[in-house]
Amino acid sequence: MTDIAAGKPQAHATGLAATISHVRYVLGDNRVTAFAFGLFVLIVLAALFGPLIVPYDALASNTSVALKPPSLSHWFGTDQLGRDVFSRVIVATRLDLLIAIASVALVFLMGGLAGVAAGFFGGWTDRIVGRIADTIMAFPLFVLAMGIVAALGNTVQNIVLATAIVNFPLYARVARAEANVRREAGFVQAARLSGNGEWRILLGHILPNIMPIMIVQMSLTMGYAILNAAGLSFIGLGVRPPTPEWGIMVAEGAAFMVSGEWWIAFFPGLALMVAVFCFNLLGDGLRDIVDPQRRT
Amino acid sequence: MLSMTLKRLAIALPSLVGVVIVTFVLTRALPGDPAAYFAGPAATKEAIEQIRSRLGLDRPLPLQFVRYVSDLARGDLGVSLTTGQPVAAEIRTRLPASAELTLLGLIVSMSIAVPLGILAATTPGSFIDHACRVLTTAGVSLPVFFTGLILVYVFYYLLGWAPAPLGRLDIFFSAPPQVTGFYLIDSAIAGDGAVLLASLKQLILPALTLAIFSLAPIARMTRASMLAVLASDFVRTAQASGLAPFTVIVTYAFRNAMLPVVTTLGMVFSFLLGANVLVEKVFAWPGIGSYAVEALIASDFAPVQGFVLTMAIMYVALNLLIDLLYGLIDPRVRLAA
Numbered sequence: 001m002t003d004i005a006a007g008k009p010q011a012h013a014t015g016l017a018a019t020i021s022h023v024r025y026v027l028g029d030n031r032v033t034a035f036a037f038g039l040f041v042l043i044v045l046a047a048l049f050g051p052l053i054v055p056y057d058a059l060a061s062n063t064s065v066a067l068k069p070p071s072l073s074h075w076f077g078t079d080q081l082g083r084d085v086f087s088r089v090i091v092a093t094r095l096d097l098l099i100a101i102a103s104v105a106l107v108f109l110m111g112g113l114a115g116v117a118a119g120f121f122g123g124w125t126d127r128i129v130g131r132i133a134d135t136i137m138a139f140p141l142f143v144l145a146m147g148i149v150a151a152l153g154n155t156v157q158n159i160v161l162a163t164a165i166v167n168f169p170l171y172a173r174v175a176r177a178e179a180n181v182r183r184e185a186g187f188v189q190a191a192r193l194s195g196n197g198e199w200r201i202l203l204g205h206i207l208p209n210i211m212p213i214m215i216v217q218m219s220l221t222m223g224y225a226i227l228n229a230a231g232l233s234f235i236g237l238g239v240r241p242p243t244p245e246w247g248i249m250v251a252e253g254a255a256f257m258v259s260g261e262w263w264i265a266f267f268p269g270l271a272l273m274v275a276v277f278c279f280n281l282l283g284d285g286l287r288d289i290v291d292p293q294r295r296t
Numbered sequence: 297m298l299s300m301t302l303k304r305l306a307i308a309l310p311s312l313v314g315v316v317i318v319t320f321v322l323t324r325a326l327p328g329d330p331a332a333y334f335a336g337p338a339a340t341k342e343a344i345e346q347i348r349s350r351l352g353l354d355r356p357l358p359l360q361f362v363r364y365v366s367d368l369a370r371g372d373l374g375v376s377l378t379t380g381q382p383v384a385a386e387i388r389t390r391l392p393a394s395a396e397l398t399l400l401g402l403i404v405s406m407s408i409a410v411p412l413g414i415l416a417a418t419t420p421g422s423f424i425d426h427a428c429r430v431l432t433t434a435g436v437s438l439p440v441f442f443t444g445l446i447l448v449y450v451f452y453y454l455l456g457w458a459p460a461p462l463g464r465l466d467i468f469f470s471a472p473p474q475v476t477g478f479y480l481i482d483s484a485i486a487g488d489g490a491v492l493l494a495s496l497k498q499l500i501l502p503a504l505t506l507a508i509f510s511l512a513p514i515a516r517m518t519r520a521s522m523l524a525v526l527a528s529d530f531v532r533t534a535q536a537s538g539l540a541p542f543t544v545i546v547t548y549a550f551r552n553a554m555l556p557v558v559t560t561l562g563m564v565f566s567f568l569l570g571a572n573v574l575v576e577k578v579f580a581w582p583g584i585g586s587y588a589v590e591a592l593i594a595s596d597f598a599p600v601q602g603f604v605l606t607m608a609i610m611y612v613a614l615n616l617l618i619d620l621l622y623g624l625i626d627p628r629v630r631l632a633a
Contacts, residue, residue: 135317138312138612143603151323230439235592250442257453258448258453262453266445281433
């Protein structure tokens with residue numbers, strides 16, 4: 001309650017101060033969201049500065065210390081080539097996060113815009129977008145992603161594209177529903193009367209209006225995007241060794257699981273789990289703020 | 297019931313057409329040379345040209361599509377480049393392995409998730425409720441291949457309870473005579489208790505991995521819909537009439553609460569069929585998922601395409617089944633149709 005009292009007088013303050021006080025109000029209200037936000041900051045820091053702060057070179061092998069369990073000098077142990085697992089896990093953050101962010105941004109551009117146009121224009125646009133979404137939904141999503149990567153070629157860009165495509169229906173549907181209810185809203189009619197063109201209304205008035213809901217959607221699907229990309233690289237698509245990436249590191253460590261060297265696969269898997277967990281919690285928290293009715 | 301079944305079939309048809317078109321587009325119309333794909337990386341220019349005319353890739357696209365569809369109708373999915381075997385035959389022999397695993401995973405997951413969701417909903421704020429919430433949030437965050445590896449480490453390496461994660465049956469046993477293709481059922485039919493036990497042992501860990509993965513959405517949905525139903529008027533009436541709590545929950549609330557859960561099953565199947573691929577790789581399971589993964593690594597496109605098509609057709613069929621099940625549970629749906 002004290003946060004609310006402190007936040008209110010500043011509500012009219014502009015710029016940075018207002019943003020900070022709002023973030024503080026939001027985080028103070030929900031401990032779990034605050035925790036997830038803290039985790040998120042850590043992940044971003046690891047992604048930004050990871051390669052600078054890690055104790056060892058993520059690619060340098062040193063066979064004299066191969067397959068060593070976690071110790072003080074190697075916190076997460078070493079793999080079969082003597083590479084430091086801790087350094088590799090931290091360095092991998094950047095690539096995993098980049099893949100997820102790129103695919104979410106891409107699906108926002110494709111699915112979000114298509115959905116807004118479908119909800120706003122209706123008619124043929126709506127039918128075509130709906131048909132595309134239905135067709136994608138007719139596939140088990142991970143299987144479709146596999147097929148797309150197999151057809152387009154085994155590269156990281158295609159992993160991003162495939163992850164974006166399988167998420168398309170989700171974004172298109174949310175954006176369509178939200179744009180549809182705002183179609184004849186007062187602010188849209190006002191914009192129309194002021195002589196704005198339909199596209200201008202769509203991009204300049206409706207899209208900004210549904211952004212909070214889309215951002216929640218993006219946060220909720222970030223976790224799925226990370227899992228999807230890691231799953232694809234686990235089966236050997238996209239990222240190639242020796243590049244550090246969580247999915248492929250788990251795959252490399254999988255063979256050692258049966259002989260007891262658990263740390264090689266465990267720590268990248270744990271990092272994967274923590275990242276996905278963080279984005280899921282963050283998404284839930286953001287949804288509670290934007291759309292309190294759907295709180296569970 | 298018949299008219300509803302026909303109606304649902306009519307709804308499933310466009311999905312099926314969409315699936316066939318997409319798999320066609322994936323092979324033919326996208327950038328890159330499909331003939332080069334089918335010929336493999338080491339092929340010469342002449343070999344590629346030869347394959348191009350043999351596959352009919354030098355003809356116009358609509359004609360290619362007609363040929364593709366007629367091949368499909370005859371059950372011809374092409375030939376694998378690496379093994380030289382017809383893809384359709386290979387998928388047919390491997391499909392029971394995947395189906396047995398996926399179905400057992402789903403059964404295990406339902407038998408844990410549904411009671412858990414009901415208990416959580418009937419005792420809000422209790423330990424079970426919190427456990428359910430933690431489990432559902434953690435469950436969706438666990439990469440399925442990671443869960444599988446942890447289970448292997450704990451139950452195979454540390455405890456030694458489970459057999460090595462290498463396929464459907466220990467090499468000391470031979471597969472039971474094929475009736476259904478499901479080792480559990482086939483060995484029971486053959487009356488071979490040792491093989492039944494051995495194949496069950498191999499199945500437990502991968503099925504458990506799939507179950508943990510699909511637990512979260514089912515438990516979450518059961519809890520939410522049970523909460524909604526328990527707050528409704530007819531449950532209050534039943535309680536006010538003095539019915540035992542067990543009767544109210546099981547006879548009155550449960551059937552109504554199951555409707556949204558059955559709807560979620562469609563999504564759960566989408567996840568399960570995808571997760572199946574990863575679990576098969578972890579446990580060296582000889583199903584269609586590991587077949588596709590091996591082909592993917594070798595850039596052998598025909599098996600991948602056959603796999604995607606099989607999975608999609610199965611998924612459409614499963615969704616159809618779910619729709620029909622919905623009609624069985626809820627008479628109102630039948631009346632509306």
